[in-house]
Amino acid sequence: MSRMSAADRPEPPAPAGAARDAVPAAAGALEGAVWSLIGNTPLARLRRIEPHPGVEIHAKLESRNPGGSVKDRAAASMIREGLRTGGLVPGKTLLDASSGNTGIALAMLGAALGYTVKLCVPSNVSSERKRLLDIYGADVVWTNPLEGSDGAIREARRLFALEPQRYFYSDQYSNEANWRAHYDTTAVEILAQTSRRITHFVAGLGTSGTFVGTGRRLKLEKPTVQLISVQPDGPFHGLEGLKHMDSAIVPPIYDPSLADEAVAVETDEAWAMVRRLAREEGVFVGVSGAAALVATLRAAATVERGVFVTIIPDGGERYLSERQMERA
Ligand SMILES: Cc1ncc(COP(=O)(O)O)c(C=O)c1O
Numbered sequence: 001m002s003r004m005s006a007a008d009r010p011e012p013p014a015p016a017g018a019a020r021d022a023v024p025a026a027a028g029a030l031e032g033a034v035w036s037l038i039g040n041t042p043l044a045r046l047r048r049i050e051p052h053p054g055v056e057i058h059a060k061l062e063s064r065n066p067g068g069s070v071k072d073r074a075a076a077s078m079i080r081e082g083l084r085t086g087g088l089v090p091g092k093t094l095l096d097a098s099s100g101n102t103g104i105a106l107a108m109l110g111a112a113l114g115y116t117v118k119l120c121v122p123s124n125v126s127s128e129r130k131r132l133l134d135i136y137g138a139d140v141v142w143t144n145p146l147e148g149s150d151g152a153i154r155e156a157r158r159l160f161a162l163e164p165q166r167y168f169y170s171d172q173y174s175n176e177a178n179w180r181a182h183y184d185t186t187a188v189e190i191l192a193q194t195s196r197r198i199t200h201f202v203a204g205l206g207t208s209g210t211f212v213g214t215g216r217r218l219k220l221e222k223p224t225v226q227l228i229s230v231q232p233d234g235p236f237h238g239l240e241g242l243k244h245m246d247s248a249i250v251p252p253i254y255d256p257s258l259a260d261e262a263v264a265v266e267t268d269e270a271w272a273m274v275r276r277l278a279r280e281e282g283v284f285v286g287v288s289g290a291a292a293l294v295a296t297l298r299a300a301a302t303v304e305r306g307v308f309v310t311i312i313p314d315g316g317e318r319y320l321s322e323r324q325m326e327r328a
Helices: 033-037 071-085 101-113 127-135 145-162 176-193 209-221 267-280 287-300 323-327
Strands: 043-045 055-061 093-097 117-122 139-143 167-169 200-204 226-232 261-265 306-312
Touching: 033 101, 043 176, 055 176, 055 287, 071 101, 071 176, 093 101, 093 145, 101 117, 101 127, 117 127, 117 145, 127 139, 139 145, 145 167, 176 209, 200 209, 200 287, 209 226, 226 287, 261 267, 261 287, 267 287, 267 323, 287 306
Parallel strands: 055 306, 093 117, 093 167, 117 139, 200 226, 200 306, 226 261
Antiparallel strands: 043 055
16 A cells, blocks of 8 residues: 655645534434435436437436435445444444545535545545545545555555444445445336336446446346446556456455346547547536446447446546546
């Protein structure tokens, strides 16, 4: 584990203010305010990129969550479960490893509840993410970019092992409440929004919570739905938020047997799709969502009829400072 130099590091968060010193809110305080805005995201039909008549492409725009990403669902679910089971109690610090979006969601919700949040994050995440983590007051340990999300996981495990009594380690990679969030909400929304017409579901794999939770529920409710998982094509990639499972620490919640098809996408193809979607559909997506759409179009080209639904985990604004945006 190595850390960034002091010059690269954002300003440390301000010391916990009055809200953090106060007794954190109990589970009942989850209702209302920011919590009630999570989920029920729109499903947009992307007509102009549909390959041929008979195939519909729909994108679930998770950037519409209050924290700006799909990870609000998992973070809220893990916090609720922690409060319900008594793992998260006043005085504990919320701890997790994140490539950014879960960290932002935990920092936002921790702030709303009055808990201190400590996050282990690879130092090469986009500067927009770094700023957001700082704005929500998270305490961040920057980990070696060459070790990717695995380096962040190892550091969170190390911190937890040193002082287990100090932390509520939500451990998104192992936490059943992560995939359950999607089983209980994302899948149900998709079935309703497509009037159960969905035939194919496509999602990228990070912790795999989105794919596993949504996929399990869709298969239960409509067994003919085809599940397509999306990964980067190799260990060194630029698809922030996604994992190359063959070379990474495999999340305990991941169930590879769920996928009817597993698609690998190159980083450059995904960036090209970011630009194409912005220019042809007027929809600005993050690069992992663009990768999922590359996989969607590939699969859609092979069928005569189908209703494809893809998860777009976040919006392109979160990556505006990335070098690849300049080529647009
Ligand atoms: C941008 C982005 N895309 C995709 C994912 C993958 O979602 P999941 O962890 O549910 O597999 C994440 C997860 O953090 C993400 O931040």
